Amino acid sequence: MKPASFDYIVAESVDMAVASLAQAGPDAKIIAGGQSLVPMLNFRLLRPPVLVDINRIAGLASIEDSKHAIRVGALTRHHQLETSPVIARHLPVLSCAMTHVAHLAIRNRGTIGGSLSHADPAAELPMMALLLDAQLCIASASGTRTVAARDFFLNALTVDLAAGDVVTEIALPKLPPRTGWGFEEVARRHGDFALAAVAATLTVSGGAIAQARVALTGVGPTALRVAAVEALLVGHALEPKLTSRAVDAVRAAIGPDTDLHASADYRRHLAGVLTRRALEAAWRRTNESAA
Amino acid sequence: MSKTRDITVTVNGDARKAAVEPRLLLADFLRQTLGLTGTHVGCEHGVCGACTVLVDGDSVRSCLMFAVQTDGRNVDTVEGLGRIGQMNALQQSFHEHHALQCGFCTPGMLITATDLIKKYPLATDDDIREGLSGNLCRCTGYAHIVKAIRAVVDGKAGDIR
Numbered sequence: 279m280k281p282a283s284f285d286y287i288v289a290e291s292v293d294m295a296v297a298s299l300a301q302a303g304p305d306a307k308i309i310a311g312g313q314s315l316v317p318m319l320n321f322r323l324l325r326p327p328v329l330v331d332i333n334r335i336a337g338l339a340s341i342e343d344s345k346h347a348i349r350v351g352a353l354t355r356h357h358q359l360e361t362s363p364v365i366a367r368h369l370p371v372l373s374c375a376m377t378h379v380a381h382l383a384i385r386n387r388g389t390i391g392g393s394l395s396h397a398d399p400a401a402e403l404p405m406m407a408l409l410l411d412a413q414l415c416i417a418s419a420s421g422t423r424t425v426a427a428r429d430f431f432l433n434a435l436t437v438d439l440a441a442g443d444v445v446t447e448i449a450l451p452k453l454p455p456r457t458g459w460g461f462e463e464v465a466r467r468h469g470d471f472a473l474a475a476v477a478a479t480l481t482v483s484g485g486a487i488a489q490a491r492v493a494l495t496g497v498g499p500t501a502l503r504v505a506a507v508e509a510l511l512v513g514h515a516l517e518p519k520l521t522s523r524a525v526d527a528v529r530a531a532i533g534p535d536t537d538l539h540a541s542a543d544y545r546r547h548l549a550g551v552l553t554r555r556a557l558e559a560a561w562r563r564t565n566e567s568a569a
Numbered sequence: 570m571s572k573t574r575d576i577t578v579t580v581n582g583d584a585r586k587a588a589v590e591p592r593l594l595l596a597d598f599l600r601q602t603l604g605l606t607g608t609h610v611g612c613e614h615g616v617c618g619a620c621t622v623l624v625d626g627d628s629v630r631s632c633l634m635f636a637v638q639t640d641g642r643n644v645d646t647v648e649g650l651g652r653i654g655q656m657n658a659l660q661q662s663f664h665e666h667h668a669l670q671c672g673f674c675t676p677g678m679l680i681t682a683t684d685l686i687k688k689y690p691l692a693t694d695d696d697i698r699e700g701l702s703g704n705l706c707r708c709t710g711y712a713h714i715v716k717a718i719r720a721v722v723d724g725k726a727g728d729i730r
Contacts, residue, residue: 279613280597281592282592312633312635313615313630316635317633320632331638381618381702381703382684384615386629387629468699468702469699
């Protein structure tokens, strides 16, 4: 299993990367961490004529605390995000999620921009981008644009990126005060893709939920937010009956597939169980984050 | 065949120069170009962990990286950990705890454990098992591997950090 031959360009800047992509044509590929791309090259599922390597672009691997958001460079490795004190302080739900991403050797190499661009239906990062209302900055030879995560994931392995586009940065708004979080995942083996995973944040005001966010992965062609569940939680304190209604609403909202890892029924059941745990954990933590 | 690139890579402390095709995997560069066959190749698509090496100190799967990408970088393989008669503490602990049978997964296990010990407290054996979940062993069944790493973490087998 060896890749077909390709021409290899080392981009030293974003400008050089997008110019190289524009010149190389629609079948060229960007290589960042390569943790999803190289297996496809080894299997020859892909035979791009040109690979543009963006790993040596300086300044694309930063985690920056700006006023209202954490700005994460697209070349930031999973392990950097997992262990970042800035992320731990402002987005602890993301620190937790990152420990579930694959294995250390893959987290050392895989990038945030790459995982979002690849958009595996069972990966954690697309779910977290949706949960946290991320904005993606995208560069191309014709300029830059910003896309909200909710508009970015279109289908399995399909995102709002044209040939020649490069994700350069992800902006993650900080969580509001008095926000608790929960993250729950089941995989057959630690680090495998999720059979189902649920992430939730609850923001409380006056003893009731003022804002709820619930996102899932592994239960459909893309990660998703469940607006119906979020709406039914707002205005109430979390108590067992409300949690059960939320669980039912999640199970009704998703359409998981059967594959060799798990049946659709099992995934739907699991999504409900994990929703309950994630909401209860988030509610518990709203009390801890009173400061 | 696309044209070759000249690269210089520091492998186990020695600068190695070679002309490589861009598509040459790091694993194949180490084994075939440099003759360092300690790095084993199992699945060739990033699942088994046998080919794990250190690049600039971080564990990576050498079947998921191209040799050309390591130009100017440091690569360390199992050959760099020690040798027969001069094994490092982790290798010695694997030896003493019978942490290998056929030995195919061992280079990847050793390199992965080296990075895990550096980056995580590994307070429980479950932490070690989770850390090893990306490395497949088909004969010893992991128990002895976990014990060998535990002994190093607990400082009972000498320091590798």
